[in-house]
Amino acid sequence: MKDVLQAWKELAAQLRVDSIRCSTAAGSGHPTSSLSAADLMAVLVSKYLKYDWNAPENPNNDRLIFSKGHASPLLYSIYKAVGAIDDDELMTYRRFGSRLQGHPNPRVLPWVEAATGSLGQGIGIGVGMAINGKYLDELPYRTWVLLGDSEMAEGSVWEAFDKASYYQLNHLIAIIDMNRLGQRGETELGWDAAGYANRCRAFGWNAIELNGHDLPAIDLAFAEALAQQNAPSCLIAKTIKGRGVEPIENADGWHGKALPPDMAEKAIAALGGERRITVSVSPPENQQPARTRAEQPLKLPVYKVGEQHATRKAYGDALAALGASRGELVVLDGEVSNSTHSDEFQKAFPDRFFEMFIAEQQMLAAGVGLARTGKMVFTSTFAAFWTRAFDQIRMAAISNVDLKLCGSHAGVSIGEDGPSQMGLEDLAMMRTVFGSTVLYPCDANQTARLVERMAETSGICYLRTTRGKTDVIYDEREAFEVGGSKTLRQSDDDRVAIVAAGITLHEAQKACDSLEAEGIRARLIDAYSVKPIDRDALFKADRDTGGRLVVVEDHWAEGGLGAAVTEAFALGTFGAGPAAQPTIVQLAVQEMPGSGAPAELLSAAGIDAEHIAQAVRELAAGKLKTAPASHGIRLDQTSGSPK
């Protein structure tokens, strides 16, 4: 045991020295937050972690997540100690082009489980990975999550703790590096280990208080954690920030600061200098994931043209169909599955449905964890409530995760529930996510087809569904591609083109009927693929109509379908782009709605058939007034139309 302790001590010293070396070379980074956790990680890596560094994709590997992603010097020093990277690469830390970014990123480093750096997210992702191990792959791997003490103030952490005990994730082990000091002074709870322990226990965890620099105590704590049968465990490790570098131990003002070269040199010498220890990590089990399900050919639901069905219901039906076809499909919902209709999947495949209750951040984080274990993950809630998880969505895009999101109850057309339940910013939010896809079907068959497309679409893929029933207008054999559109009405003398999607597509249909009766031909484009938008169809409409477009959406005026259309014309199109830039009239929600019947609210927002028709008439006649440059953007309401 003495030899073992000495080996751990030496490894911890190397992790400290390397954490200092790489951050000092970079001139930035968080060495002090790395030093506090070095002893914990030395024991974990030497004795408990099971990992094949040559096969990071091995499903039996333990998962190690640095929820405190700023301790990346420590993580990368571990990668060096296990031989995954060499010392030369370690010293590229934070440099342009290096894989060793300021915060860990699986986009570039295969051993990183998820991008962290926005605090309070790693533990929620770990919950998803542990759910997979226990309920899906049925593999005995463990998920280890290193947390900072400051991030325990994030509500997302407690959503994760809640779900971990609810799902009895005994193979999930959290380690709180309680070093007392946050970025700007003492943390909220300081060294109050009992305070953390009480919270952990109240949330159903096994809590273990320990001295995070006492190697035998660390050893015992990990052993106790692994002995748990039903509860996740949390080590509350009292540590000292900057531990091992005496002048900055437990000192304020050293968060996120690299040691200057002279201090670093002295500190490294005091720690016994550089070492060349290579630690041998235990290999993982060699088991097959449990799930080898028989998969049937996909048989999407079919809806009769002319009937009325809600697209949210079609989403659920299609999800259930896809579930029969794809064994790796997993569905999460935020306690609204009977509204989003993901309950259709739950009824068919209860073992692959995980209720996240009203915890949207955790739903997204668990989705990231499950996606990282190879599952195809669909998640759903009201469109409005996805705003709750925007930071997690943003980070998922950094992680390069494939994740499918559905937002139901979009727009004023939900009616009586009022503005708190109306997703009116979801398109803007989802469009600005890196590499995202944004889809917005108008009928049930289109929805089913787009759910099928989502299954094969990488990155963050968002589907917006509608609360009310809408006419089925597409035959079930109609195909819909991501990036495509459908031109529903077209003639040789189209004077204006209307671009719509979802609920407004039906309003635009009615508008076209009225206009045709008056002898005004308008083209109608169903822009179900909001991102990427079908630029070719827009450019053609621009040419064919002499540059007259009306865009109508059940969404705020900023960043949604209107923006997608205007931005489409706003690139480097000087050469081979459209011959003329169009005049684009944007109809969108511009005043705060209240409650009311859907038709009343669509009319009040100026996005119903009558307003569309009036905009087309005035644009066709060249009568449209200039919009006043008041606060925000605002279309001058077409004259003669109802309030």
Added chain:
Amino acid sequence: MKDVLQAWKELAAQLRVDSIRCSTAAGSGHPTSSLSAADLMAVLVSKYLKYDWNAPENPNNDRLIFSKGHASPLLYSIYKAVGAIDDDELMTYRRFGSRLQGHPNPRVLPWVEAATGSLGQGIGIGVGMAINGKYLDELPYRTWVLLGDSEMAEGSVWEAFDKASYYQLNHLIAIIDMNRLGQRGETELGWDAAGYANRCRAFGWNAIELNGHDLPAIDLAFAEALAQQNAPSCLIAKTIKGRGVEPIENADGWHGKALPPDMAEKAIAALGGERRITVSVSPPENQQPARTRAEQPLKLPVYKVGEQHATRKAYGDALAALGASRGELVVLDGEVSNSTHSDEFQKAFPDRFFEMFIAEQQMLAAGVGLARTGKMVFTSTFAAFWTRAFDQIRMAAISNVDLKLCGSHAGVSIGEDGPSQMGLEDLAMMRTVFGSTVLYPCDANQTARLVERMAETSGICYLRTTRGKTDVIYDEREAFEVGGSKTLRQSDDDRVAIVAAGITLHEAQKACDSLEAEGIRARLIDAYSVKPIDRDALFKADRDTGGRLVVVEDHWAEGGLGAAVTEAFALGTFGAGPAAQPTIVQLAVQEMPGSGAPAELLSAAGIDAEHIAQAVRELAAGKLKTAPASHGIRLDQTSGSPK
């Protein structure tokens, strides 16, 4: 006492009957979630609440927040019982134009403290109101928050619980209506009162378990809560969903459903029919708010043209200056005040600075609560981390609250910390908030002036600051209006206009220098007011340059400054708008950045001086290539420019 009990019982029956009546008349709503809490509210309103219904603005009033906003039938029935509204108005519930929306909204109803309906937010807002009572106004009013049990799964609730005990808010009383049933079945904890109590106690609260239909027990529980000296109290009230309507008591499948008229009729009869009770609510104290501070004339900080200062530092300096001038100014930060530089205010006015630690949702919610008590509230964190509070920001806009947000460390120009810390979607997010203002200064004097402007700007007002130091280019006497812009370079033969803001303004300056040396004149517009954007300046630039604009921003390509510019040209401008629609080249971040030096990352993103100059050259020469219509939007990188 018997008479009192009888009176409470009668009132509770009336609240139940009216909740049923108004929701059945509306054909929608949540009567069962109202029935469960009727006894709790009957006692509260009859005995404990202190409120002047004729003066909702009275600072001594207790605050009553329905965090479970869907129980609005109960809230509105209370309003009727106290005489604030009449029965006719009650029966307009959920109708178009009615003040009685599906979820309570202070925009239309003066007694509502904050818009709720997105769960888990009311308690955080209550924390802000209780902070005001204890630390600012120093008034003895109490803040009562009715919570649903399902929303206890939201992490934001635990952020609020955490801050409430940290700030020892003994005048904050939470009431959990533990009716066991959520929207789609049993809640996570069901009737496990001890489970809730343990969590409350672990978070520092006094927890009281009770039967929520036992009127004397409710009375005792409120009394116990009010006797607390240092801790907030939480009543965990075991209740029955649908209580009082026997066929649907504790029955699944009745969430959010109005009773059909025949059922309603029977239920009302069983409850003893309609009543006409008017309850007399105790008046509030008659005290003056403590804070009558001497206010000095505003003396903004001044920076010398030609020096370099970070706009984030100028934000902090200006905030401190504003604090001396405005006694009602309160500042919150999310444990990054030494990065956002709100610590400059904290040093000057520690009693008006509230540390929210790393809990962005709670920071925003507390800001709403403080703003609703008449404070001018500035809040700050990294631009990236505001995504964590998007739902709270969305709801604050529904509440019609004035709130000032600052996001620091925006864009790739932060450098080595990498993408998790780069705000690259904040402009899109903030622009799509209803009624918002979005400002993005490029130098220290401009920042100080815009902080001054923020103080007088209503709604959600967002300021984006930059991490690194930038040249001071504006004299301190220069004025900046919301909705304005500055044209920094202009000539009679401008061939292209560059629109930039913040960090890219400085890159554009350098680009203009190079271009002028080549004989190419470009106009340069500082679009510091991203929303509202200065459309007149854009239209003029369009006319003067023959329709050639380059927009450059340190932000994703969707929804930011580029969208603001394209959308500005995309309204009903057919008549008196710009003579020609411009060609707009959009330079924005389009690939996932890594770590690196700021200059390296600006170059890699194609938004530095060299890329701007090249785009201008090619646009001026008519050589710009068409952008490929690939995934998302993407500008074809100008040839010859560095990778």
